[in-house]
Amino acid sequence: MLTSFTIPVKYIILLIILCKVCKSYNLPQQSPKSAPKLPSSSGSSPPTSKPSSIGSYEKCYDDDDVANGHLSDSPSEYSRTLISGLHKFSIDILRSLHNFESKDSSPGLILSPFSIWSALLVSYMGARHETDRELRSVLGLNNVPKHAVGMAYQGLRFWYQLKRNVSLVTKETSKKQAYSIANKIFINDALTLNDCIKQHFATEAESMDFTSNPGGALKAINSWIEEETHGKIKDLIPPGSVTQWTTIIIANAIYFHAKWYNQFDASKTEIGTFHVTPVESIQIPFMKLTANLMYGVSEALRCTVLELPYANQDFSMLILLPDASKGVDSLVRQLKPSHLEDVVANMFDDEISVVLPKFKAEQELELSGPLYSMGIMKLFDPRFADLSGFFQPASANKNGKNKNTTHELQTKGITVNSVVHKVYVSVNEEGTEAAASTAILIARSGRPAFPTRFVVNRPFLFLIRDTATNVILFIGIVRRPYE
Template identity: 30%
Template sequence: MAPNRRQMLALSNALAGSLLAGCTGTSPAPQTQRETTETTTDVRSDDATAEDAPDSPDSPAERVAAGNTAFAFDLLNRLSEASPNENLFYSPYSVSVALAMTYAGAGGETRREMRETLHFPQEGVHQGFRRLRDHFAQYEASETTGAPEVSETPETTDRNESGGAEETTAEYREPQPFRLAGANALWGQEGFPFAEALLGTLERNYGAGLRELDFESNPERARRAINEWVADRTRGKITDLLSPSAITAMTRLVLTNAVYFRANWETEFLEENTEEATFTALSGTQRTVPMMSQSETFRYAAVSGHQLVALPYAGADVSMVVLLPEAGAFEEFQRSLSAERLRELLGAMESRQGTVRLPRFEYRSKFDLSKALAAMGMPSAFGPEADLSGMAKGDAGESLSIDEAVHQSYVGVDEQGTEAAAATAVVVAEAATTVESEPFEMTVDRPFLFLIRDEETGSVLFVGRVTDAGAAQSES
């Protein structure tokens, strides 16, 4: 029997997550979880709005989701400038959650820059993310909310010999609502005087408890502990988020988020319909790729030569929106994307019978977001002028700044559905010192973009672009 909406909405509080579990065989560093005291106001007064106000079209969650969509396209264009011909994939939601936790301790010019760059509302940022977290928690079936305990020995029951997630093919092939899981966590230098107001805000709104590590004496062991936790929360898809140089003896706090997503299509592509076809990359090169095919009723639109289609996952609460720009107009179309432009395109969609041909693909992305975020409008957070004084008691926060902001992601799309994972870490360091119409056809044989989007809130969970499907094929 198909689960009802309430049951399906028991599958995703873990989306806003932390990040650690790794590829090393050594035990993680000993760590303690410090109890925090919940407070009734946020760290900064401009976020201290009523937390229990009824939802409305302009609720904190709606404002946060709209801002996240705007940030998603700003970041897409910035990352594309650095890698103009490459496939990209990332989770703007994961990045925003990790930076929202950082924002809770920011002040002055740093706070203003972060708010404008990330498109945060003037008020209710943390309440908005908490409500999104509560909404996504409904999609998570078995995991608990909050920040789970981290054991001395990483769990291995769901891992194969190579350290990756065990493939549950039989389960994956069964039509079921999507699975969305994750967690948030703080990793702090033991003994550092973190502000209780900060810890209370992050635990209450993000489920992020503080775990203490000894960055000063053994930064490598602390790094491995965080990476191991991330890998565990992403089912082995993200194993090396923090590089050896990311954590130093001057690290004081790491704020982490991890996301894992897996879902069947509502109507799966039949493998016997998959055929080899030519895909023309953005560079003009042509390669043969496996092209899936399906004829069905979809939400579809053709606007000014551009095509878009929504491919729903089982349960229809989340869909993949594939945007296929007109031939030769990919870069121009991508630059035109904004939250408003997306609303216009989605508003033009209607139920149509048609055929969709989509390449099977799988690839990974990894980014150091520090330069991108600074260039987008928040440079002070990464320099000596950073104001993260709300993170610590007394003068301890005066010399804190963001040392690194890193993001890593994985996506795999095949006939059965989609598997995706992403993790973000913000490293804070102390300075040394059905409408009747003609059937359509949409053959995705050139560069395209795609979004994984929650239908109810409009939250864009993942964004990707495939400029070369030939380079995005599984090696197996």
């Protein structure tokens, strides 16, 4: 449930309880064990090597895992395609959740597309056949062979680890910004993880005793999530969710805390009117700032856009304020990745007086329905889900035959039980704690005839992005901000 809104920090956790067995299969019976050891953060130390080579990934996947139509063997091209797919997914998941949202009573909607996409991408690496094809399509990876997806994704994670570690060695920067991105694959220790999954997600895999000690496993995983989100997200997995039939839990955690490049003066914050609807208004705290900022206009979306950079300018917040006659719901329905690209490319800088509401939000989302509506269907159906790529194929029988059949029987019935996503966002004077027309933004020969004031006094869309890659870490709709 969304409770309240504020800006300089965001935390988010996405968890996929990836597998529960819907048809009983023979898990070895084990004696009770102590609670699993709490795994250490995968982002706590500098990366020791660059992502694996293409050849290394190619050994892991057979012809069924390669998309029709190949890109060149260029890491940069693979990365661009990966990010392009992420951009499309970010808008698609926002729109899908928006369709499921109860607009009349909802104070807003917040999510981390990058967190959700990352967990699903890990799921995709273990998917096969139709499950593979559905995930590939929704994640925007149709023209990329799977080995290249793994390589490009690890390259992207290496990039964020490198940026994080560079910022940590600079005391001035570390005081103003902190962020981390962590994935973890928790697998039932009665099963054997595929060698290739272990090879390329070595620091992100952890065996868990789900069979005889599900309560201990649940406690350890929740502790990992709480640690990775600096205590902002607790007890994400409710009691009883982990059972002896749980096979895999895929978790992703993002923590983001950054101060504004231009901080708001808290002494100037005052109560003002926010127009929730044409007939309803509320009184809330508004922050005020006058500074040189980037802004623009999208005629296609009928909105104005403001960029608020964070301290070291690696990240920024974009605020899309729709025309009063148009509304935020219309903006979300029309939004496309190309709109954001054009908006960013055609912004101007000028001295702007900003009036922005403080807001704080916490929200928990169950994503199975929205993802199903986007086209990920086999993953949730025990009759058709194929996640056999996560597990080591059984050895051939003594005659050396039926190896694949044995593997399919062992992994049959393993399906995604639920996809849970929890987000915390806080925005205040200091910063944020916590991501068939083509001519969208019209370039002009001069600056847009903008008022010098940018007053955010009605529902709006915001997103927090990486300024180098345009990756959307967080995105949200704010309808009813309050303390």
